[in-house]
Amino acid sequence: MLNRRGYIVLEALLSIVVLSLVVLAVFPMLSFLLKRSERSKYEAAASLLVQEGIEVAYNVFLDEDEWGLSNGDYHPSLNASRGEWVLLVGGEQDIETRFDRVVNVASVCRTSGTGEVIDPETYESCGGVVDYLSKWVTTRVSWEEGGETKSLEAKLMLLKV
Amino acid sequence: MRGFTLIEILLGVAISVLIFITAGSVMVTLYNSSTRTKQSQSLEQTKNDLQLEFLNNVRWGEEIESNLNSLRVDETVYELVDGRINKNGEAITSSEVEVRDFSVVDYSTSDGVASLEISIELVNKRLPSVSERLRVVVSQRQMEITEGGG
Numbered sequence: 535m536l537n538r539r540g541y542i543v544l545e546a547l548l549s550i551v552v553l554s555l556v557v558l559a560v561f562p563m564l565s566f567l568l569k570r571s572e573r574s575k576y577e578a579a580a581s582l583l584v585q586e587g588i589e590v591a592y593n594v595f596l597d598e599d600e601w602g603l604s605n606g607d608y609h610p611s612l613n614a615s616r617g618e619w620v621l622l623v624g625g626e627q628d629i630e631t632r633f634d635r636v637v638n639v640a641s642v643c644r645t646s647g648t649g650e651v652i653d654p655e656t657y658e659s660c661g662g663v664v665d666y667l668s669k670w671v672t673t674r675v676s677w678e679e680g681g682e683t684k685s686l687e688a689k690l691m692l693l694k695v
Numbered sequence: 696m697r698g699f700t701l702i703e704i705l706l707g708v709a710i711s712v713l714i715f716i717t718a719g720s721v722m723v724t725l726y727n728s729s730t731r732t733k734q735s736q737s738l739e740q741t742k743n744d745l746q747l748e749f750l751n752n753v754r755w756g757e758e759i760e761s762n763l764n765s766l767r768v769d770e771t772v773y774e775l776v777d778g779r780i781n782k783n784g785e786a787i788t789s790s791e792v793e794v795r796d797f798s799v800v801d802y803s804t805s806d807g808v809a810s811l812e813i814s815i816e817l818v819n820k821r822l823p824s825v826s827e828r829l830r831v832v833v834s835q836r837q838m839e840i841t842e843g844g845g
Contacts, residue, residue, distance in 0.1 A: 585750075586832040593803055593810035593834040600804065618804045695837075 573679065580633060580675040580686045586610060587637045587673030588690050590619045595669065595692050608637045633677045642668035642691065651691075667694045734791075734819045741792050741817055742829045745780065748787065749773075749813055753833045759809040761799040766813070773797075780815070793818045803834070810834040 590610035594600050600621070608621035625636035643652040643660035652660045669692045676685035699707075749766075753759060756768035765774040772783055775797040779786040788794055796816040803810040812832050819825040 582746075582830070586830075589810065589832045589834045592836075593805070593808070596808055596837060597804040612802060617800075617802060619802045619810060620804075 569680065573684075576632070576677060576679060576684070577686065579630065580677060580684075583629060583633055583635055583675045584673045584686050584688045587635060587675075588671060588688055591621060591637055591639070591671040591673070592690065592692065594619055594621050595671075595694075601669075601694055603639055605640050606638070608639060609635055610637060633675050635673065635675045638670075638672045638674070640670040640672070641665070642670055644668075668692065731822060731825060734822045734825045737789065737791060738817055738819055738825055738827050741788055742815075742827050745788070745815060745829060746831055748782075749811075749831055750833050753809065753811055754836050755838075756809075756835060757838060759801075759811075759835055761801050761809065761811060763798055763800070766799045766811070788817075791820055793820050808835050808837055 587610055591608075594610075595603075603621065606623065607625050608623060609626035611620050611622045612618070613620045621637060621639075625634060627634045629635055642665045643662050644650060644665050645652060645662045649665075652662050670689060671692055672687060672689045674685055674687040676683055678684075752768045752771060753766075758767075758769055760767040765772065767773075770783075772781075774781055775794055776786075778793040778795070779788045779790070780794050780797055781787070794815060795818055796814060798814045800812050801809050802812060810832070811834075812830065815829045815831075817827045817829065
């Protein structure tokens with residue numbers, strides 16, 4: 535009788551250990567799923583901000599006077615008195631308390647012969663000609679997530695016709 | 696051989712009750728969470744559908760006219776009627792979703808080429824705590840190519 539009771543305690547301990555193992559295996563999975571879901575939420579919000587930057591820049595550059603904006607970083611804003619989009623110098627921080635956004639405007643460099651686009655990062659010494667009828671608009675949104683910096687960007691070439 | 700003592704039975708009952716209460720609350724939490732996820736997904740789907748609808752139509756529309764609570768793109772009219780967004784009189788949002796706000800403002804820098812900020816507030820009818828706000832900025836593409844520039 536005494537032996538049997540001891541065996542039952544052993545069984546109970548074993549079941550606790552097995553249960554703990556199961557719980558330990560399930561928790562990282564739950565944590566991963568939560569992180570994944572959070573990441574999708576942030577990516578969706580960031581993609582809307584990227585798209586907004588591109589759409590505003592497209593509209594701003596339709597205005598002849600704005601086509602002359604120099605290369606550099608900008609951010610979309612609203613000129614409340616005129617009720618129009620504008621691009622203001624510099625990036626913007628803490629949109630929705632999380633995201634940073636920058637709309638970069640760069641000239642387009644082409645080879646003089648074929649007009650093929652050369653990587654704008656080599657613009658300073660591109661070896662070709664600067665196409666004043668084209669512009670690169672790149673919108674980049676970045677945010678901190680789990681100690682890492684994530685970012686999303688979109689690029690659009692605008693042509694003055 | 697002896698039967699169970701009263702203490703053993705009481706202890707067994709107490710442990711069973713504790714297990715039932717814990718399992719019950721876990722089940723209720725899981726059920727609520729699953730319902731909430733389902734409603735959130737339905738709202739998210741509506742949000743994505745509306746986003747695509749407005750992005751595609753406004754970008755490639757030829758004639759765009761916006762008032763504060765309605766939008767006309769060529770022959771298509773969008774307006775808020777009884778908590779749903781109608782497209783030419785037909786609802787394009789689910790009956791489970793209430794649209795509380797639909798506003799359209801044109802911030803274009805150029806005449807004749809629209810650049811709209813469309814704001815839509817969506818609330819789940821069954822679970823009003825599940826709500827989303829969609830803000831889409833979309834610019835009409837310049838379709839007519841004119842001579843000039845330089």
